[in-house]
Amino acid sequence: MAEHTIDINLDKCRRHEEVVSQLSPLFSVLAGDSVKIKLTVTKFTYPDFLVLVTAALRKLDEINVTPDGEIEIDDKTSGYISRMNFFQNLNVKFEEQFQRQDNNGRFIEITNFDGESDYLMVDKVVQMLQRYTSIDQSVMYLISFCLGEVVGNIFFHAESKNGGWITAQYYAKHNKIRIVVCDTGCGVHHSLKTNQKYAAWTEAEALEKCIENKVTNGKGMGFGLYATANFAKLNKGELLIYSGDNCLTSNRHGIKVSSGNKWQGTFVYLEINTDISVQPELVTDGYTDFIDSFKERYEEGGINGLW
Template sequence: MNINRILSEYFKNVSPTPTIEMFDETTLFSVYKHIISTLQKVPEIEQNVVKGLAFCLYEVLDNIITHSGKKNGITMLHFDKEQSRMRLVVADDGIGVWKSMSQNPVYKNIDEPTAITLCIQKNVTDGNGMGFGLFSTSRLVTNAGICLKIHSGSHSMTFDGLKSEIKESRLWQGTIVYLDLHSNVDFDPDEVAKDCTEEYDEMFLADEDTNLW
């Protein structure tokens, strides 16, 4: 995976260098928990933003293991105290959104821009996942976001919380999910999981070890 390219495109001129973690199926939860617990300890970050992120991040990480065709992925996390801004990348160099979604007969005839646009809608999946990770992430951006950007193949989509824009982009073999948030916004974190609480409960609440609060 071209880590330097991700750094140059999404974290240009930021200081300090983002925290980078690799994960696979066995370390996915520990990386998830480390990211959330790290953010919880920063007093300048509004905790409802962290709670909102906790709702959706695990599923976004799991998307890589479930859908990418690769065994591992990468996270990059950066917090800017002066700008009250938090940036997170979750990336892989797998098959990409389009090829993954086309495995579901419902989406077999769509093109790449359509696949990327649809992937933030509820219950959109290749048939092997729950389909709420990127949907809930888009809800997080609506409440606390600057933007959500999904780059896969030769297209990227940017969602600003109100509308999305798709455009041709330099080829990335795989998928990059970039999340840019205001870290000082107070909102009801339940809004992030709204309309998908059953899926969230099924994934997390049966396991006491997932209780981060």
């Protein structure tokens, strides 16, 4: 049995890769080991950083390891972190000193989902954004389509015992939404290697190729990440896919794959400008049936009539 002391200081993190570097030691913990955590969050931190911490710590459930430790926070950050359901998802007792209000179209709390609730996560994001008339309609269509593809990937490809995790926040002042969908499953490389066409690819090659059209392990069309990368590029946003020891960044400046610390599984970060219009047919190579599906589900007579 080994003892692990792990310092997670989100105050020092400005990028997702920096968060992974602090969480990576958690993925080497074995059954029977002991884990002591010191978590520091005394400054504002993005919820997409918090969801990565949550997913990495909850992966320890699979080997029946319960971490011990301490959390250093202050009054300014503790309420926000708690409202995002961070403590709740980690089974940490925290007495909230405020009355909970509706998220009011601003955010989606850190949420664990499975194959039966995956598309409900898309519904939550769409319904959050529909409160804002300023959001470009093409962006709404494409977020719904691309996010549906990303959450679906977890159950087609990830082999994740803990399902998936999601959080999203809309920053109205900046016309921007940040979304993270993550899992602690097998990762992109392992998944694609089950297709003999890609068995010889390295992990970096698998990550670089996974956003190309028709690249799949055979359980899907290989279209979702391709369309999502197109969307981020044309929207002047950003797509980040981190899996294993490699990270892919795709934006209007190009595509870059770099090596880093280990993330067990895959997480997808999507940053979209909600005021920049994108022609859907340019994202999806002419396929636009999803627009009619969106209208049926979310506009008059659809799911919104239930709320």
